[in-house]
Amino acid sequence: xDIKSPKYALxxxxxxxxxxxxxxxxxxxPAPTNVPGAEYPRVLPDNRVTFRIEAPEADSxxxxxxxxxxxxxxxxxVWTVTTDSLRPGIHYYSLIIDGVPxxxxxxxxxxxxxxxxxxxxxxxxxxxYSIQDVPHGDVRMQRYYSxxxxxxxxxxxxxPPSYDSSKSRDYPVLYLLHGGGENETGxxxxxxxxxxxxxxxxxxxxxxxxxxxxxxxxxAEGMNGSLKLFxxxxxxxxxxxxxxxxxxxxxxxxxxxxxxxxxGLQTLYAGVPNSDLFGSLGVFSSGWLPNQKEIAxxxxxxxxxxxxxxxxxxxxxxLAMGGKEDIAYENNQRMMKRFDQIGIEYQYYERPGGxxxxxxxxNLRAMAPKLFK
Amino acid sequence: xDIKSPKYALxxxxxxxxxxxxxxxxxxxPAPTNVPGAEYPRVLPDNRVTFRIEAPEADSxxxxxxxxxxxxxxxxxVWTVTTDSLRPGIHYYSLIIDGVPxxxxxxxxxxxxxxxxxxxxxxxxxxxYSIQDVPHGDVRMQRYYSxxxxxxxxxxxxxPPSYDSSKSRDYPVLYLLHGGGENETGxxxxxxxxxxxxxxxxxxxxxxxxxxxxxxxxxAEGMNGSLKLFxxxxxxxxxxxxxxxxxxxxxxxxxxxxxxxxxGLQTLYAGVPNSDLFGSLGVFSSGWLPNQKEIAxxxxxxxxxxxxxxxxxxxxxxLAMGGKEDIAYENNQRMMKRFDQIGIEYQYYERPGGxxxxxxxxNLRAMAPKLFK
Numbered sequence: 001x002d003i004k005s006p007k008y009a010l011x012x013x014x015x016x017x018x019x020x021x022x023x024x025x026x027x028x029x030p031a032p033t034n035v036p037g038a039e040y041p042r043v044l045p046d047n048r049v050t051f052r053i054e055a056p057e058a059d060s061x062x063x064x065x066x067x068x069x070x071x072x073x074x075x076x077x078v079w080t081v082t083t084d085s086l087r088p089g090i091h092y093y094s095l096i097i098d099g100v101p102x103x104x105x106x107x108x109x110x111x112x113x114x115x116x117x118x119x120x121x122x123x124x125x126x127x128x129y130s131i132q133d134v135p136h137g138d139v140r141m142q143r144y145y146s147x148x149x150x151x152x153x154x155x156x157x158x159x160p161p162s163y164d165s166s167k168s169r170d171y172p173v174l175y176l177l178h179g180g181g182e183n184e185t186g187x188x189x190x191x192x193x194x195x196x197x198x199x200x201x202x203x204x205x206x207x208x209x210x211x212x213x214x215x216x217x218x219x220a221e222g223m224n225g226s227l228k229l230f231x232x233x234x235x236x237x238x239x240x241x242x243x244x245x246x247x248x249x250x251x252x253x254x255x256x257x258x259x260x261x262x263x264g265l266q267t268l269y270a271g272v273p274n275s276d277l278f279g280s281l282g283v284f285s286s287g288w289l290p291n292q293k294e295i296a297x298x299x300x301x302x303x304x305x306x307x308x309x310x311x312x313x314x315x316x317x318x319l320a321m322g323g324k325e326d327i328a329y330e331n332n333q334r335m336m337k338r339f340d341q342i343g344i345e346y347q348y349y350e351r352p353g354g355x356x357x358x359x360x361x362x363n364l365r366a367m368a369p370k371l372f373k
Numbered sequence: 374x375d376i377k378s379p380k381y382a383l384x385x386x387x388x389x390x391x392x393x394x395x396x397x398x399x400x401x402x403p404a405p406t407n408v409p410g411a412e413y414p415r416v417l418p419d420n421r422v423t424f425r426i427e428a429p430e431a432d433s434x435x436x437x438x439x440x441x442x443x444x445x446x447x448x449x450x451v452w453t454v455t456t457d458s459l460r461p462g463i464h465y466y467s468l469i470i471d472g473v474p475x476x477x478x479x480x481x482x483x484x485x486x487x488x489x490x491x492x493x494x495x496x497x498x499x500x501x502y503s504i505q506d507v508p509h510g511d512v513r514m515q516r517y518y519s520x521x522x523x524x525x526x527x528x529x530x531x532x533p534p535s536y537d538s539s540k541s542r543d544y545p546v547l548y549l550l551h552g553g554g555e556n557e558t559g560x561x562x563x564x565x566x567x568x569x570x571x572x573x574x575x576x577x578x579x580x581x582x583x584x585x586x587x588x589x590x591x592x593a594e595g596m597n598g599s600l601k602l603f604x605x606x607x608x609x610x611x612x613x614x615x616x617x618x619x620x621x622x623x624x625x626x627x628x629x630x631x632x633x634x635x636x637g638l639q640t641l642y643a644g645v646p647n648s649d650l651f652g653s654l655g656v657f658s659s660g661w662l663p664n665q666k667e668i669a670x671x672x673x674x675x676x677x678x679x680x681x682x683x684x685x686x687x688x689x690x691x692l693a694m695g696g697k698e699d700i701a702y703e704n705n706q707r708m709m710k711r712f713d714q715i716g717i718e719y720q721y722y723e724r725p726g727g728x729x730x731x732x733x734x735x736n737l738r739a740m741a742p743k744l745f746k
Contacts, residue, residue, distance in 0.1 A: 035488045036590060057432065057472035095475070099430035102468070102475040109482040109489035115408045116482035116489065131516060131525040141512040141567075143504060152504040164618070167540075194514075217409060245537070 031107070033090070033121040038106040047085045047122050053104070054078050055097065062096040063104075065120075066354075088124040089358025090190055092117050110190050114181035119190065129192050129361055134202030135161035139194050142245070146237045148229065153215055155184055155238060157246065158194050160201055160208035172372040173210040173248040175234065175278075176364070177259025177266050179285075184215040187364075190357045196365050206368040210248055214238055216263055223265075224295055231270040235277070251279075253315055256371050258282025260360045261328065269295070273302055275313035280371055282318040284363040285355050287331030296335070303342050311345045318367050322359035323352035404480070406463070406494040411479040420458045420495050426477070427451050428470065435469040436477075438493075439727075461497040462731025463563055465490050483563050487554035492563065502565050502734055507575030508534035512567050515618070519610045521602065526588055528557050528611060530619065531567050533574055533581035545745040546583040546621040548607065548651075549737070550632025550639050552658075557588040560737075563730045569738050579741040583621055587611055589632070589639055596638075597668055604643040608650070624652075626688055629744050631655025633733045634701065642668070646675055648686035653744055655691040657736040658728050660704030669708070676715050684718045691740050695732035696725035 028042035028050060040052035051063050056077025063069045063081055071079035092112050094101040103109045107118040124130070137160045146153050160171065176193065178186035187193045193211055200206040218229040234257075243250055257278040259267040264286020271281040288296035303310060321332050339346060349366055353359035401415035401423060413425035424436050429450025436442045436454055444452035465485050467474040476482045480491040497503070510533045519526050533544065549566065551559035560566045566584055573579040591602040607630075616623055630651040632640040637659020644654040661669035676683055694705050712719060722739055726732035 035484075037487065053473070055471065055473045059430065059432070059471070097470040097473055097475070098428065098432070100426070100428045100470055100478075102470070102478055103482065103489060105473075105475050105488045107489075109476065111408075114410065115478045116476060116480075133518065136516045139514040143509045143567075145506065194516075 031120050032123060033108045033119050034106055035108065040106055041104075041120055043122055044082070047088070048082050049086060049120060049122075050080060050082045051095075051104070052078060052080045053095065053106070059098050060096075064094040064096055064101060065091060068096070086120070086122045087353055087356070087358050088122045089129070089353075089356070089361060090119045090121045091356060091358070093120055094118065111185055112182050112190065128199050128365060129195060131195055132199055132202070134198055136198050137161050137163065137194055137201075139188055142241065144237065144241045146233060148232045148237050149219055151219075153233075153237075155212055155214040156188050157242070158197055158211040158213070159246070160197065160210070162208055163210075163247070167247075170247045170249045171208060171210050172254035172256070173212060173242065173246075174256040174258060174368070174371060175212045175214065175238070177214065177216050177257075177263025179259075179261035179263055183217060184213055187211075187213040191361055191364065193364065196361060197368065200365065200368055207372045209368075209372060210242075210246060212238070212242055216259070216266055223289075223292065227266060227269040227295070230266050234266075234270050235274070239277075252277055252313065253279040254372055256280035256282065256316070258284065258318070258364075258367065259286070260284040260363070261286050261355065264328075265289075265292075268299065272299055272310070275310050279313060280316040280318070281314065282316075282320070282363070282367050283332075284320045284360050285322050285326050285328045285332075287328055287333070287335040289331055296338075300338050300342060303339075303344055307343050311343075314345065315373070316367075316370050317344070317346040318349065318370065319346050320349045320351075320359075320363040320366065322354045322356065323350060325352065325354040326359070327355045404493050405496060406481045406492050407479055408481065413479055414477075414493055416495055417455070420461070421455050422459060422493060422495075423453060423455045424468075424477070425451060425453045426468065426479070432471050433469075437467040437469055437474060438464060441469070459493070459495045460726055460729070460731050461495045462502070462726075462729070462734060463492045463494045464729060464731075466493055467491065484558055485555050485563065501572050501738060502568060504568055505572055505575070507571055509571050510534050510536065510567055510574075512561055515614065517610065517614045519606060521605045521610050522592055524592075526606075526610075528585055528587040529561050530615070531570055531584040531586070532619070533570065533583070535581055536583075536620070540620075543620045543622045544581060544583050545627035545629070546585060546615065546619075547629040547631060547741070547744060548585045548587065548611070550587065550589050550630075550636025552632075552634035552636055556590060557586055560584075560586040564734055564737065566737065569734060570741065573738065573741055580745045582741075582745060583615075583619060585611070585615055589636055596662075596665065600639060600642040600668070603639050607639075607643050608647070612650075625650055625686065626652040627745055629653035629655065629689070631657065631691070631737075631740065632659070633657040633736070634659050634728065637701075638662075638665075641672065645672055645683070648683050652686060653689040653691070654687065655689075655693070655736070655740045656705075657693045657733050658695050658699050658701045658705075660701055660706070660708040662704055669711075673711050673715060676712075676717055680716050684716075687718065688746070689740075689743050690717070690719040691722065691743065692719050693722045693724075693732075693736040693739065695727045695729065696723060698725065698727040699732070700728045 028044040031041050042050045061071040061079040069081045071081040073079050095104040104118040109116040110119045140157045143154045176187050218226045220226040220229040257267050257271045264283040271278045401417040404414050415423045434444040434452040442454045444454040446452050468477040477491040482489040483492045513530045516527045549560050591599045593599040593602040630640050630644045637656040644651045
């Protein structure tokens with residue numbers, strides 16, 4: 001049916017007439033992350049969100065979106081609350097039933113915060129993060145046996161739209177790391193990496209590249225043991241598999257490493273002393289923690305000794321921050337001050353939004369066009 | 374430290390990880406589906422499972438595994454229950470907190486039962502369903518625009534280990550459909566299709582093939598509308614994308630269609646009248662429902678008229694059932710009686726386990742070696 005035809009107008013009119021009865025009572029629209037058929041949570045025009053859950057036997061219900069909202073019960077045992085306005089993009093949240101934080105059965109679940117947690121997606125106005133009518137790359141799941149951890153592990157690889165047809169072409173590659181409590185699915189599902197890359201490539205804003213999204217969780221005690229083991233995993237296990245199996249360029253100018261939060265620390269730890277391997281580094285919402293003084297000082301000492309080499313090797317050293325409200329803001333500020341004292345060159349990029357996925361999606365979109373020039 | 378802050382959650386997570394050495398007193402082992410660090414649920418040597426959840430403020434906790442188990446509270450507000458013995462493989466379950474069924478935060482979540490539900494994996498003794506030291510294929514996510522539904526959809530494609538190296542070889546292809554309340558991730562995550570196929574291929578038990586795992590959920594009213602629309606989606610959208618993008622053989626003897634439960638009905642509906650397209654059909658835990666009489670009779674009438682052609686075209690017509698305890702058992706029995714009356718040839722395969730994923734994994738493992746001989 002032609003949407004400009006009078007017939008369509010009549011159809012629309014009748015359709016609205018028939019279905020408006022249900023629509024009046026419910027303001028807003030179901031979130032894109034709702035499971036099929038779930039009418040709530042609903043996103044209001046000002047991006048506040050109304051949650052509604054039937055739980056007549058519960059004593060207390062809350063929604064935890066970082067900020068905790070108490071829900072109110074009506075006589076039928078239906079609980080509701082409307083939140084503050086949320087930023088476009090995806091946000092983790094929990095439903096707390098009588099003190100137990102669980103995933104909301106009405107929303108999609110994602111692996112984050114060390115468990116399967118709910119996500120709510122607030123639609124964007126200008127949307128570079130949704131599927132557009134452009135050529136699409138693949139996301140491939142790659143299993144590999146790691147001698148470092150003595151176990152089967154996996155990563156995901158984004159291959160750009162041209163990868164299968166341009167069979168003699170080798171591509172640059174970005175290794176992309178998730179945060180603490182997340183895993184290799186984070187950049188695929190929460191991050192929408194393939195959609196962001198598809199859109200950037202289609203608009204000529206970035207060079208086609210592979211993006212390898214790995215599992216940064218290591219069977220090691222403590223953060224420092226984990227950092228060391230991850231560096232081994234990346235260099236001795238992941239890089240060889242990628243470079244044997246995929247058509248990627250293997251010179252440092254065509255190899256980049258970036259990560260968010262914990263993945264930012266892994267990027268610093270594995271990347272900074274290996275600028276002859278990784279010609280570009282991206283550190284999102286991260287910086288050495290106060291209790292990582294020893295490891296940080298070791299790195300600053302290294303950089304003091306190799307300032308010129310490091311600056312020369314780095315095509316891009318990209319530090320991104322989600323504004324002052326980002327929990328990593330102070331750590332990052334402190335680190336940049338040290339970089340400045342040493343004479344390390346970097347690009348600082350700040351957008352508000354805190355320590356959240358809307359910020360990290362934007363970080364990827366901002367960094368990718370600067371890579372592999 | 375605010376116990377509701379994400380920082381506290383992370384701290385708690387790391388704390389539990391470090392102090393898991395206290396596990397000596399606990400019988401059994403954490404299930405493979407537990408999230409990192411979760412000590413419960415634990416699988417006992419006889420495959421009973423102990424669940425343990427801290428919820429001092431809740432009035433009632435239950436575990437719903439098809440059978441519902443009431444949990445018992447101790448003085449500290451810790452609730453426990455031990456279930457009956459479970460069959461090896463994966464089972465859906467819910468935690469019910471004061472009457473609200475939710476996913477257990479201690480387990481992996483899967484899309485099933487129309488929402489993100491918990492899964493618990495009971496380890497196998499002889500394990501053809503776990504990653505072995507054999508060559509591994511990929512699973513690729515493929516996005517496509519469907520004119521039939523006027524939306525972007527996606528499917529997953531298993532490509533066998535040789536696919537990338539044998540560049541001039543075309544492969545047979547199996548289209549594999551999930552059940553009601555599931556989606557295209559079902560055969561990847563719950564079904565472990567890639568692992569089953571990798572193992573079968575490595576042992577020479579099946580010919581290397583592509584397996585296309587599609588989304589069978591359609592924006593249509595009622596089961597019959599949905600069946601019709603799915604047939605259009607499969608034939609007019611999915612097949613052309615697969616056959617244009619992947620190196621697959623396009624003769625009916627090298628094209629198969631199979632599905633479980635709702636996917637079994639879709640297989641009958643789309644496959645039976647198209648035996649010139651699909652030379653093999655697999656129907657797992659399925660059969661026309663009593664309220665689908667019209668659609669069933671239409672199909673039986675078609676088969677009466679084309680008995681010889683259908684029997685000749687079918688390389689394999691595989692009907693699998695999870696024993697008498699399978700909720701689809703009677704529907705399937707009734708259907709097979711009609712097939713017998715008409716003279717339709719099929720292979721019947723029955724293994725106990727009911728309407729569950731352990732059965733469907735086994736069905737795939739049993740059917741794949743019979744395909745594309």
